[in-house]
Each structure stands twice: as structure tokens, then as C-alpha cells.
């Protein structure tokens with residue numbers, strides 16, 4: 001199958017300067033994605049500095065990296081994967097060790113009032129943070145692609161699942177690795193993923209890049225997506241790094257039912273899922289509240 005995306009970015013975008021929260025939630029519900037121009041601008045300079053500090057720290061620790069199933073991990077927690085041809089080392093950065101524990105600006109961005117107003121309009125009144133913040137870093141000249149995928153392949157939820165907000169830290173275009181989204185794909189349900197160079201991804205024959213819509217943007221632009229919305233990004237072919245950071249939120253009663261990072265460990269989690277659902281519900285980690293109240297549940 002080789003269809004082209006029928007959408008334009010104008011169908012899914014708004015500006016923070018004239019923010020209409022209800023319209024934002026309507027776009028998100030219909031398309032499973034939403035672009036808000038300029039949303040994260042106040043945090044970008046500081047987050048960029050912190051990400052560069054985390055990248056330098058991680059490269060200095062590269063000789064101490066330990067092999068793990070997804071690649072290698074340095075002692076500070078950065079995930080490396082194999083480097084592209086032509087690099088003077090065998091590993092490249094993928095997920096930077098930067099989160100709400102290591103960067104004040106990143107933590108503050110997770111509580112941004114405009115972002116939370118939109119998330120509340122999408123998820124309802126009781127909202128918690130899901131995860132600890134995630135920073136992806138594509139190194140220059142060939143930095144990793146992230147194949148089209150649904151985040152629910154990694155963390156499928158019982159209910160609506162998390163809303164992710166991916167934020168550009170530098171101006172991002174077709175050369176340095178714009179995020180591509182497939183509007184409407186959140187209605188397709190959970191799709192089968194396979195192992196790719198950048199972990200779980202969709203079969204490329206069925207989901208070529210032509211089926212997706214690239215989002216070109218400025219530093220501070222934000223892309224919201226449903227946990228089942230197909231998205232990904234190509235290699236960074238520029239001569240500078242391409243950093244992004246992601247904040248995620250979910251309803252306070254939601255929880256992971258199936259998690260995985262490879263086709264094999266996800267298949268094993270699927271088998272355990274039915275029996276484990278109740279236990280996971282009881283034990284699942286609860287995030288910090290950004291809206292509403294969490295009543296006691298015995």
C-alpha cells in the first residue's frame with residue numbers, strides 16, 4: 001500500500017498567541033494530533049543548554065557504557081544505539097539522560113499553564129504526569145531515524161492512554177529530522193510492530209513515510225499526539241544536533257496494560273497482560289498531579 005497523506009499542517013495547527021483551548025481539543029480528538037506554535041518558547045533556551053550539557057556528559061562516559069537489550073547505557077542513563085557509517089565511534093546518542101530530576105527548566109515546562117489547559121480539555125479534570133520526561137537527541141550528519149510507530153506499542157493503556165507533547169528545541173525541518181504524523185491513525189487501534197534499527201516500528205512496506213505528514217517548525221513549537229497516533233522522524237542530515245523533549249500526561253485512573261521495547265518482550269507482556277491487569281492497576285506508579293484531585297481508592 002502506498003498512499004499519500006491527504007492532510008496539510010494547517011488542518012491541525014494553532015498558535016499559542018490566540019489559543020482557543022476547545023478548538024485545540026476538537027482538533028486533537030478528530031486527528032489524534034495537534035500543533036501549537038510557540039507553546040514552549042519560554043523554556044527553550046535553558047532546556048537546550050541542559051540537553052547539550054547532558055550530551056557532553058554522556059559522550060564523556062561512553063567508554064563505561066553497558067550493553068542492554070535496546071543498545072548501550074552510560075552510567076548517567078543515556079541510551080546509545082549503533083552509530084551510522086562514517087562516525088569516528090561505534091555508538092550514537094538516542095535517548096538523553098535528562099528528565100525532571102536533572103533539569104529544572106524541563107520540570108517547569110511540564111506544568112506550563114497553556115499546555116495543561118489543553119491537556120485538561122482533552123483528558124478531563126483529573127490529570128497526572130506520565131513518566132519522568134523524555135529527551136531525544138539526533139546527532140549531526142546521520143543521527144538516527146525513528147521509524148513510524150505508535151507509542152502504545154511501548155506502553156499500551158487501559159483507557160485513553162497518555163497525551164504526548166513533543167517539543168522542538170531548535171528550528172526543525174526536512175533536513176534535520178522533522179516529526180511526521182499520520183492524522184486520524186489513532187482510530188486504527190493497536191497495530192502490530194516489528195523490531196527496527198530504532199526499536200519497535202511499523203512494517204515499512206505498509207507504512208512508508210509518504211503516508212505521513214511532516215511538521216516543519218520553529219524552536220518552541222509543540223506537537224501533541226494520542227498514544228495510538230502513528231509518528232516518527234527521519235535522520236538528521238544537518239551539521240548540528242536535533243534535540244526534542246517530550247512531556248506526557250494521562251487520566252489519573254489510567255494504567256499500562258502491556259509494555260515492551262522489542263517484538264519479543266512485548267509478545268511476552270501480551271501473554272501476561274490479562275492476568276496482570278488487576279495487579280498492575282493496583283501497583284502502577286502514580287504521577288504528580290497537574291490538575292484536579294485523586295480520591296483514595298482501596
Ligand SMILES: O=C(O)CCC(=O)C(=O)O
Nearest residue numbers: 136146179231232233244
Ligand atoms: O525524536 C523524534 O523525533 C521522535 C521521537 C518519538 O517518536 C518517540 O519518542 O516516540
